[in-house]
Amino acid sequence: MRGDKSWYQLDNAGKLYSSIISSRATTLFRLSATLTSPIYPDLLQEALELTLQRFPFFKVQLKQGFFWYYFEGTDQMPQVEKERYYPCMSLSIKKRGSFPYRVYYYNNRIALELSHSMTDGTGGLKFLGELVKQYLHLKEGIPIEQEEISDEQLEAETENGFRRYYDKSIPAPKTKLGNSFKLPLELDKKGYYHIVTGIIPVEALKKKAKEYDVSITIFLTAIYIQSLLTIQERTSRRKRPVVINVPVNMRSYFPSDTMRNFFVSITPSIDARLGKYEFEEIIQEVKIEFSRLLTPKKLKQYIKQSVISEKSLMLRLMPSPIKDMVAPSIYSFFGEGQYTSGLSNLGIVRVPSEMEKYIERVECYPPPSIGNKVKAILTSYKEHMYISFGNLSKDRMLEREFFRSIRELGIQVTIETNDEENEDGLLSEMRN
Incomplete structure (x- = not known):
């Protein structure tokens, strides 16, 4: 993808996300790095331009074709902006001259908000890492080699991983989930996205997860499900399954250097209609489900599912303006409408040793969703894990x-929120 007039097709997930974008479901997720000193906007702009030399396929804008959207190269340059109040909102990537991402600064923080039509969390973290590296080179003089991307790298980093590993002989999974429990929440006003972040010592989580002989991801997924079961018991007379959407980074199972979307979702669940579950039972159920689904053979079924939905003759022949009208309803019913909530783990963030002393924390916020008004995403940096909830309700x-459940297990949590109007009350409630 060389030159400003180059273009490339969206990957399978990107095609879906480009059609469901709305003022509430913006498809934007946020990755941020908080540094040890205030951000200089002019240096950040220069760092962004250097980063785009390394990742030229991010210097694109979304265009509408007759059947599908696509990305087209541009000679325009995105501009860094001072951060606004609510994250992951108010970016129309379909607007002429817009980019499918933006770079914010605020005090010591560099924030990158990206549309899922372009990339996933793994690709976004790689872009953010390069941006912070270039910025620290300009401001602090850390030594770096300015890397030029080769044609082979460019092809590898823009490949469609779904198509590469698609095997038409493998059957798609049976994934009909039925009616799951939904949180009884009303949407807040448009443009409002409430974030609550819990900061937890990684070693304390490791120690507690080890007591149950599970990974941190399984441990936290079980707590998440237990919390939802408790809420259902308190708020709903009719019991339904609690189903969690857990994205899986496919690069961990299939070799790929792609910077585009390459993930599938598994759906661990507990059926509350079967009776009350103790926490130990929930952990064992989740452990079994992860073990059963997280194998290359099983995951290839999910790749098949992703590709065949795009290959549907009706969908392929439907003009993109019509797709824009019907896709949100289809996604709400067959996609996130089947889940109770979503929990994503971007894993451990590591940076070169010469950068560590300049970076205090790295965190992420999930994309807002009408189907799942509350979702959570987590990442670890140095000795802390950051678990951030994104919420479209009050x-x-x-x-x-x-x-509260984490604290009851003896693990210390520090809570932060962007809800300044109710901050004191919220933090007080969560501490009790």
């Missing part, structure tokens, strides 16, 4: 229950 019932 109610914090899930956040309160989740962090």
Whole structure:
């Protein structure tokens, strides 16, 4: 993809996300790095331009074709902006001259918000890492080699991993989930996205997860499900399954250097209609489900599912303006409408040793969703894990229950929120 007039097709996930974008479901997720000193906007702009030399396929804008959207190279340059109040909102990537991402600064923080039509968390972290590296080179003089991307790298980093590993002989999984429990929440006003972040010592989590002989991801997924079951018991007379959407980074199972979307979702669940579950039972159920689904053979079924949905003759022949009208409803019903909530783990963030002393924390926020009004995403940097909830409603019932459950297990949590109007009350409630 060389030159400003180059273009490339969206990957399978990107095609879906480009069609469901709305003022509430913006498809934007946020990755941020908080440094030890205030950000200089002019240096950040220069760092962004250097980063785009390394990743030229990010210097694109979304264009509408007759059947599908696509990305087209541009000679325009994105501009860094001072951060606004609510994250992951108010970016129309379909607007002429817009980019499918933006770079914010605020005090010591560099924030990158990307549309899922372009990339996933792994690709986004790689872009953010390069941006911070270039910035620290300019401001602090850390030594780096300015890397030029070869044609082979460019092809590898823009490949469609779904197509590469698609095997038409493998059957798609049977994934009909039925009616799952939904949190009884009302949407807040448009443009409002409430974030609550819990900061937890990684070693304390490791130690507690080890007591149950599971990974941190399984441990936290079980707490998440337990919290939702508790809320259902309290708020709903009719019991339904609690189903969690857990994205899986496919690069961990299939070799790929792609910077585009390359993930599938598994759906661990507990059927509350079968009776009350103790925490140990929930952990064992989740452990079994992860073990059963997280194998290359099983995951290839999910790749098949992703590709065949795009290959549907009706969908392929439907003009893109019509897709824009019907896709949100289809996604709400067959996609996130089947889940209770979502929990994503971007894993451990590591940076070169010469950068570590300049970076205090790295965290992420999930994309807002009408189908799942509350979702959570987590990442680890140095000795802390950052678990961030994104919420389109005013109610914090899930956040309160989740962090209360962690505290009851003897793990210390520090809570932060962007809800300045209710900050004191929220933090007080979550501490009790």
